Amino acid sequence: VDVKIRGWRCQNLRGGLRNLSVDLGRDPARWTLVQMPNGTGKTTTMQLFAAVMTSRDWTTEDVQALRPSAEVTSGSFELQVLVGNDPFSLGVEFDFDAGVAAYTTTRVRAEGGGKESGILLPDPLRIMLTPDFARLVVFDGELARQIRDLKRNEATLAIRRLYRLELLDTLSEVARRQGELAKRRIQASQAETQKGIRRRQTMHDEAEAVLGELLLRADDLEKKQERLAIDKLRLEGLINTRVSTNAGRGKLLEQRRELVRTATDEIRSESQRLLERLRTPAAIHERVLERLRALGGKLDQLKLPQTMSREFFFELAERDACVCGRPIGPLEHDTILERAPQYLAENQIAIINAMKSAVRTATAEPEEIKRLAEAINAADRRRRGASEAVQALVDAAASEGDAAIAEARSELAVIAGQMNAINLDLLALKGPPPPGAEPWRKSIRAAQDELAQRKRALEDATDTRRLALQTEWFTSVLDRTRKQAEIRLTEEIRKRTNLKLKRLIPSEALQVSRIDGALILASEDGRERAGVSEGQSLAVAYAFLTSLFEAASYRLPFVVDSPAVSLDVMVRREVATLVPDLFHQMVMFVISSEREGFADAFYAREGTKFITIWRDETGTVNQSKDLQFFKDFHTDTESDPESVGVRP
Amino acid sequence: VSFVAPKGMLEFFKGVPHGKGDGTQFATQFDKYYLCLLVGLDKRRLGQVADLENDEFVRAYPQDFAAQAEMIAGLLIDAELDRQAIGTSDRESIQQVMLRLLDHNSPTGLSEVGSQLLNQYSAGGLALLRDALPSPQSLPDFLYAYVQIWHPGA
Numbered sequence: 142v143d144v145k146i147r148g149w150r151c152q153n154l155r156g157g158l159r160n161l162s163v164d165l166g167r168d169p170a171r172w173t174l175v176q177m178p179n180g181t182g183k184t185t186t187m188q189l190f191a192a193v194m195t196s197r198d199w200t201t202e203d204v205q206a207l208r209p210s211a212e213v214t215s216g217s218f219e220l221q222v223l224v225g226n227d228p229f230s231l232g233v234e235f236d237f238d239a240g241v242a243a244y245t246t247t248r249v250r251a252e253g254g255g256k257e258s259g260i261l262l263p264d265p266l267r268i269m270l271t272p273d274f275a276r277l278v279v280f281d282g283e284l285a286r287q288i289r290d291l292k293r294n295e296a297t298l299a300i301r302r303l304y305r306l307e308l309l310d311t312l313s314e315v316a317r318r319q320g321e322l323a324k325r326r327i328q329a330s331q332a333e334t335q336k337g338i339r340r341r342q343t344m345h346d347e348a349e350a351v352l353g354e355l356l357l358r359a360d361d362l363e364k365k366q367e368r369l370a371i372d373k374l375r376l377e378g379l380i381n382t383r384v385s386t387n388a389g390r391g392k393l394l395e396q397r398r399e400l401v402r403t404a405t406d407e408i409r410s411e412s413q414r415l416l417e418r419l420r421t422p423a424a425i426h427e428r429v430l431e432r433l434r435a436l437g438g439k440l441d442q443l444k445l446p447q448t449m450s451r452e453f454f455f456e457l458a459e460r461d462a463c464v465c466g467r468p469i470g471p472l473e474h475d476t477i478l479e480r481a482p483q484y485l486a487e488n489q490i491a492i493i494n495a496m497k498s499a500v501r502t503a504t505a506e507p508e509e510i511k512r513l514a515e516a517i518n519a520a521d522r523r524r525r526g527a528s529e530a531v532q533a534l535v536d537a538a539a540s541e542g543d544a545a546i547a548e549a550r551s552e553l554a555v556i557a558g559q560m561n562a563i564n565l566d567l568l569a570l571k572g573p574p575p576p577g578a579e580p581w582r583k584s585i586r587a588a589q590d591e592l593a594q595r596k597r598a599l600e601d602a603t604d605t606r607r608l609a610l611q612t613e614w615f616t617s618v619l620d621r622t623r624k625q626a627e628i629r630l631t632e633e634i635r636k637r638t639n640l641k642l643k644r645l646i647p648s649e650a651l652q653v654s655r656i657d658g659a660l661i662l663a664s665e666d667g668r669e670r671a672g673v674s675e676g677q678s679l680a681v682a683y684a685f686l687t688s689l690f691e692a693a694s695y696r697l698p699f700v701v702d703s704p705a706v707s708l709d710v711m712v713r714r715e716v717a718t719l720v721p722d723l724f725h726q727m728v729m730f731v732i733s734s735e736r737e738g739f740a741d742a743f744y745a746r747e748g749t750k751f752i753t754i755w756r757d758e759t760g761t762v763n764q765s766k767d768l769q770f771f772k773d774f775h776t777d778t779e780s781d782p783e784s785v786g787v788r789p
Numbered sequence: 790v791s792f793v794a795p796k797g798m799l800e801f802f803k804g805v806p807h808g809k810g811d812g813t814q815f816a817t818q819f820d821k822y823y824l825c826l827l828v829g830l831d832k833r834r835l836g837q838v839a840d841l842e843n844d845e846f847v848r849a850y851p852q853d854f855a856a857q858a859e860m861i862a863g864l865l866i867d868a869e870l871d872r873q874a875i876g877t878s879d880r881e882s883i884q885q886v887m888l889r890l891l892d893h894n895s896p897t898g899l900s901e902v903g904s905q906l907l908n909q910y911s912a913g914g915l916a917l918l919r920d921a922l923p924s925p926q927s928l929p930d931f932l933y934a935y936v937q938i939w940h941p942g943a
Contacts, residue, residue, distance in 0.1 A: 412929045413812035415936070416820065420853055422827060422860045426939050429831065433860065436867045443880040446887070485884070488893025496859035503860070507940060514936035517929045572806065573799030590844075 143696045144266070145169050145223045145726050149186070153216035154235075155209045157181030157756045163764065165728075169223075170750040172721055173728045174740050176771055177754045181762070183730045187702050189218040191275040193231035193244065196260040201240030208237040224263060224695075231260055243468065258461035258468055266695050273302050277686060280701045285682035287659075294658030296685065300630055303689055306623055313619040320612030326605050341599040348595045351581065352588040359570045359585060366563050369556050376549045376556070383546045384538040397530045404524035408517055415513040423503035430505040437497045446490040454481035631656045637688035638681070645680055645719045653681065660685055675708055676715030687723040698726040705739035706732065713738030721746070733774055744768065791848040791897055791904050793841045794822055795912035801919055804926040813928055819851045822911050824935060826861075829914030830868045831939075836912025838905070849896035858898050865899070865907055866890060 148165045151158035157177065165173055177183045185207070191197070207216060219232040230247040246261040260267065276284055277299055287295040301307055381398075385391025423430040440446070458477040462468050469477070485493070539546045574580040574587035581591035638660075639652045651673065654663030660681060662673055673681070690697060704720075705713040717739045721727060731740055743749045751771035754764050765771070802821050810816025829836070850858050866887060875882045892900035899907060921938055925931035 408929045409812035411812075412932055413810075415932050416810075416812075416815070416928075419824065419827075419932075419935075420820075420857065422857060422864055425827060426831075429827075429864070432867050433863050436863055436870075439877050439883070443878070443883065445880065445884060447884075483884075483888070485888060485891070486893050488898075489887065489891040492859055492862055492891050492893065492898045493887060496863040499859050500863065510936055511940050514933050514940075517933050521929060521933075568803065568806075572803055 142225045142694065143223070143725060144698060146190075146698045146700070146728055147221040147223055147228070149190070149221065150219040151182070151186070151189075151216075152218075153209060153213050154182065154185070154207050154218065156185060157754065157762050158185060158218075159209060159760075159762060161754065161762050161764070163752065163754070165750065169726060170748050171724075171726055172743060172746060172749040173726075173752065174743060174749065174771070175728065175730050175752045175754065176733060176736075176740070176774060177730060178756075179732060181754060181756055183732075184702060187279050187700060187730065189233065190220055190700055191272075191279040193218065193220045193233055193260060194278065195270045195272045195275045196244050197272045197275075199233075199235075199242035204235050204237065204240045204242055207235055214238050222698075224266065229262065231262070232256075241470075243470075268305075269303075269693065269695065271302065273298075277303070277689070278697050278700065280686075280699065285679050285686075288682040288685060289662075289678050290659055292659075296656050296660050297627075297631070297658050299686070299689060300627065300634060300656070303693060304626070304630055306627055306630075309619050309623040309626070313616045313623070316612055316616045316619065320609060320616065323605050323608040323612060326601075338599070338602050341595070341602050345592070345595040345599045348581065348588065348592040352585065352592050355570055355583075355585045355588050359567060362563050362567050362570070366560065366567070369560050369563070373553060373556050373560075376553050379549045380535055380538075380546050380553075383543050383549075384534055387538070390534055390538065394531065394534050397527050397534065400527035401524055401531065404520045404527060407520040408524065411513050411516045411520065415510065415517065418506060418510055418513065421503070421506075423500070424506040425510060426507055427505045430500075430503060433496075433500040433503065437500045440493065440497065446485045446493045448490075449484060450487040450490055451481050451484040452487050454478075454484060634685070634688045637691060638685045641684040641688060641723065642681060645684060645722075646677060649677065651677060651681065653685070656685075674712060674715065676712035676719070679704075679708075679712075679716050680719040683720045683723050696725050698728060699724040700728045700730075702730045703732060703735065704729055705735040708739075710738035714742060717742030736772070740771075744772070791845045791895070792819065792822060793843075793845050793908045794818065795825060795836060795840055795908070795915040796842055797919075798822065798825065798911075798915055801915065801924050802931075804924060805928050805931055815928065816853060817851045818846050819854060822846075823854065825914035825918060826907065826911040827914065828917050828938065829910035829912070830864045832913070832917055833868055833872055834910070834913030834917055835872065835906070836909045836916060838909065840912035840916070841908050861907070862891060862898055862903070865903060865910070868910065869906065 146165060147167070147169055148163050150162040152160060157180070163175070175183075177186075192199075209216070214237055216235045216237065217232060219230055221228065221230050223229075228249060232245040232247070234243050234245060235241075236243075243258065244260045245256050245258060247256045248261065262270070270278075284295065287293050288299070381391075381394060384394050418424050423433055454477050457463065458469065458474045458481070460469055463473070467473075535546065535550070539550065569575065569583060570585050572584070572586075574584040581587040635653050635656050642651050642653070652663050653660050655661050662681065686699075705716060708716065713735070721743070740751075743751075750766065751768045752764065752766050753771050753774045754762065755774070756762050765774075798821055799818075802815075805815060805821075807815035807818050807820060810820075815821055828834075849855075854861075869886055869890065870883060873882075873886070875886065890900055890903035890906070891898060892903065895901075895904070897904060918935075918938070922931075922934050925934065
């Protein structure tokens with residue numbers, strides 16, 4: 142996609158930029174030379190170009206430096222670009238009193254559109270245009286020299302920046318940090334070796350074995366318990382039969398036993414029912430329900446929870462403007478984020494609303510609860526009475542000298558003792574863990590906990606070790622990827638640069654032999670080349686820059702400040718001949734002294750636009766698009782006291 | 790934190806195991822925790838952190854109680870507003886209490902602070918039960934006595 146500059150507009154800025162609008166047309170020329178005398182704001186214009194393309198931050202001093210006079214309170218700059226066929230107007234508005242700058246974008250959209258806050262270029266382009274990267278697009282000649290300066294590594298940095306290789310370094314750094322955390326965890330858990338893992342495995346197996354043993358023992362006891370229960374039934378049956386030899390007594394016994402059974406069943410079912418009722422907090426007592434209702438009413442009265450949730454403010458903070466239309470700057474953003482937690486989260490609101498609605502339908506059931514408790518109590522009384530009556534019948538039979546009954550009763554006493562002992566053992570096994578050392582060797586619950594803990598420790602150790610190994614592998618892959626990518630990209634760009642150089646300077650056979658921080662040149666025999674003219678050197682730098690951009694998905698315009706001012710006339714000719722074909726759009730800011738040898742080389746080039754901008758005696762800024770005027774333009778003051786500059 | 794039992798709870802209830810939930814046993818340990826909790830919240834009796842076991846016994850509400858999560862949160866908020874003597878019209882403080890106690894990300898809907906306070910109320914309730922009742926020998930015995938605490942002379 143081609144990105145082209147269509148024009149720019151300055152309003153109330155210092156220097157020659159009080160009121161200036163430059164229009165390069167709907168289909169801008171490939172080359173535009175803008176002649177501006179020093180002090181009319183050439184450098185400032187370039188810096189404003191870079192600023193709107195990269196949305197760089199402004200300090201109060203930077204903003205103040207653009208203020209033309211004390212009575213002017215605001216100013217603006219706007220760059221009109223075409224991204225493919227879509228027009229964008231990238232603006233920055235200055236509030237001189239407050240010392241702040243705000244970016245705006247005007248674009249055509251299916252919905253909305255119009256002026257929006259911030260620089261809203263398409264994402265891939267916006268991500269590409271970092272402030273570092275702007276140096277490559279809005280170009281001051283200094284960079285071209287630096288690309289060839291062996292003491293610097295601008296060429297390699299340019300490759301890294303354009304292809305975002307630093308992201309791989311960042312990812313690698315994140316992985317390394319995570320790996321470091323994992324390592325610390327390993328050290329803390331002393332499982333850094335296979336030996337450590339084996340030790341944990343042994344501990345895990347031991348707990349597993351102990352738990353298995355305890356479960357077996359409990360199972361054994363329960364089986365014994367069942368056998369004793371059968372024996373008990375048998376003996377009770379025997380007693381029953383003996384007691385029932387007396388027909389009248391037998392019938393009575395059966396009735397009383399039946400009473401015990403039904404009372405026991407009733408106690409059980411009513412207890413279950415009561416426990417179920419108790420599980421609803423509001424049911425237990427009117428007081429509880431009243432309190433919940435009062436709370437619900439209080440919240441309704443205070444309009445709590447509010448309808449505005451914390452999430453609403455989190456979202457609002459990320460917007461460019463508030464619902465009232467006021468812009469949300471970094472300060473507002475941070476303040477909103479800081480205060481958002483004072484509001485309930487959506488789900489907290491949901492909990493409270495659910496509570497309010499649950500309370501509305503809840504009922505207190507104190508009478509039912511009291512009735513159930515009383516039913517349990519009454520059934521218990523019946524059961525005790527019936528049991529005692531059964532006992533009385535058995536006692537009566539035994540007292541009549543029935544030896545079998547006496548024997549069965551003594552056996553039953555033994556069984557009761559055994560059952561008691563088993564119950565105690567089972568309670569120790571299945572009940573709460575005992576106090577003292579290693580309760581997990583005695584209690585099933587403690588053993589289960591111990592096993593879970595040891596299992597976690599084992600998993601933790603094996604997982605951390607695996608994580609550490611994976612991190613090591615991952616970062617080495619990332620590092621290798623970055624190195625390989627850099628080597629391949631550099632080589633690709635070197636080859637493309639050389640192809641261009643062959644075309645540009647066929648007589649010299651000038652080639653880039655390697656890119657090692659800077660571009661290193663060689664002659665045909667491969668030896669390092671020293672004697673390169675400044676013009677050639679610039680051509681090499683430009684060839685390199687354009688090769689760099691070739692693979693990018695966006696072709697950017699090339700804006701350059703005083704490209705020829707420091708070159709002698711011979712070199713200027715060379716540069717003016719070699720460079721222009723490299724770019725799809727070039728906007729060159731020049732001063733009148735650059736006409737000779739540089740600008741004049743464009744006079745015959747088709748598709749070149751010449752613009753002259755100057756300020757007359759009255760201070761008014763004028764503009765001419767006439768070639769003859771461009772050629773004849775003359776100024777006495779090459780340096781103007783009003784000359785201003787801001788650093789991008 | 791979620792649910793941490795008061796120290797001595799299992800000891801107090803050792804005559805009434807949990808597991809069967811058939812009218813002779815509690816269904817879960819949470820039954821015991823909850824019955825203590827209700828008393829603690831009702832009497833505004835907040836136990837000490839030192840009165841709690843070290844580890845949670847369950848992270849989320851058991852199935853029997855899942856539908857009561859909001860009611861329990863409401864009772865906790867109510868008890869805390871009362872304990873902190875927050876006036877009924879003090880909108881800001883009431884909102885702050887809710888913010889502190891509720892957390893939508895936790896399985897109980899309660900924040901760490903909320904869970905911890907709930908556990909402390911359960912510990913407070915156990916202390917009251919221990920003062921009022923002997924260690925129960927059967928579930929029906931306990932339930933009957935428990936209802937007597939709520940409805941004396943019933």
